[in-house]
Amino acid sequence: MSEEPEQQEQSSAKGTSRGDHAYTALKEKLIRGAFRPGEKLTVRKIAQDFGLSSTPARDALNRLVTERALIYAGPKTVVVPSLTLSQLREVTDMRLALEGLAAEKATEKFPVGALDRLENIQGRINAALDQKDYPEALWANKEFHFLLYGYSNMPILVATIEQLWLRIGATLNDLYPGFAITRSGANNHRAAMEGLQNHEPAEVRAAIETDIRDGYRQLRRVISERLSEK
Amino acid sequence: MSEEPEQQEQSSAKGTSRGDHAYTALKEKLIRGAFRPGEKLTVRKIAQDFGLSSTPARDALNRLVTERALIYAGPKTVVVPSLTLSQLREVTDMRLALEGLAAEKATEKFPVGALDRLENIQGRINAALDQKDYPEALWANKEFHFLLYGYSNMPILVATIEQLWLRIGATLNDLYPGFAITRSGANNHRAAMEGLQNHEPAEVRAAIETDIRDGYRQLRRVISERLSEK
């Protein structure tokens, strides 16, 4: 009964259990687009792929389902989600609100010395685009955004944003093999970095919002085309 | 075995398993403040309380941990989170962004006929306050907000907001037994309902934001006092 609030660890020092490993591995595969939307995931398949029994595998799947990185398609079938237009719009609205907030807060605390790191990642994005390595470009793009957001010192916010990226990751990679990252993104990123250098939160937010909206319009077009041709 | 007639209604397309039952029951207990911040939750205790084995109980706990409704306090201890000032500020910033968005979108699609339902809940809040039944007032307050947000037709957004409420639920109930819902909240709710009637999204958003900020200031004060007296 006598309880005293202890110091909380924010980074949730998760134990290195097998289930946790499968969970994080699945998340990365989802963001990297290793699964196709609509692909069915079964407990025993996951268990076999990761070399563990069904209990931790089902564990990982259930966790992904609760945070909507995977969804129920039927009584006994979890599948990789494929976004509808309405869901894309919803996620985009949320991204504008949350990533805009993260961009602002990050700008306030941004150490100018960290600009090099962003430049570095942007270089990787450009290089990947030159080589038409779009998965790598997508991944580097994710690193750019989350490196920026991390400087907000708002871990709950960053984790929530990551859930949104998870939600659209598979669809992005599947529908969008060659155009997920366009050159226009580089302009937005450059504008963001300029704003960071001058400590202008509104400027950085605007740049990020434009980046999100650019991606939204392109994704919307591809989804619409797919729907109309079906 | 046990022949308890479990009534599992609705639950939409989601699988309704015993683990899911424990999961949702724990969530409700968390929001209702049945647990105190810092309270340690063990797998076997949960399993015993809900009359099931350790597997689904651990399942439910792990899911709560991944969405940060519970947190790791040590290698083998999950506890009910107690907010620090910095975490309260972070959650509040996120609530302003997300619940403000939900309020706006809900207003656009709000059917005027539903005003009665909101009035009804507000009546329950007032009645509970009269009887000093603060847990019930808190619960009805949650229903008011989420009934409103539901009209946004943005399920991902609503689920994300619920996660934030989960995050602060325990602290709210523990630190704040008698003042979590003040009469000032009624004014904000009334302003929101007026805005809904007139289809003024900005008005409703402003009312909800004021509601959130009012709660923030009071919670901040209580947390500060607790910190200073230690």
Place this chain on the structure above:
DNA sequence: CTCGATTTTTTGTTGCATCAAATACTGAAA
């Protein structure tokens, strides 16, 4: 009495067998 080491208990994790439900499959009848 205090402190540190050792033993005991608690607790999370995992593998596995089993159950019930859902799906796939087979084959016969129309």
Place this chain on the structure above:
DNA sequence: TTTCAGTATTTGATGCAACAAAAAATCGAG
């Protein structure tokens, strides 16, 4: 060929026991 009933297989869920690690309790030395 199509359809549908009945069977076999797949699959998620659950309980249980064993294991390892951490926490708690115990005990002994100073």
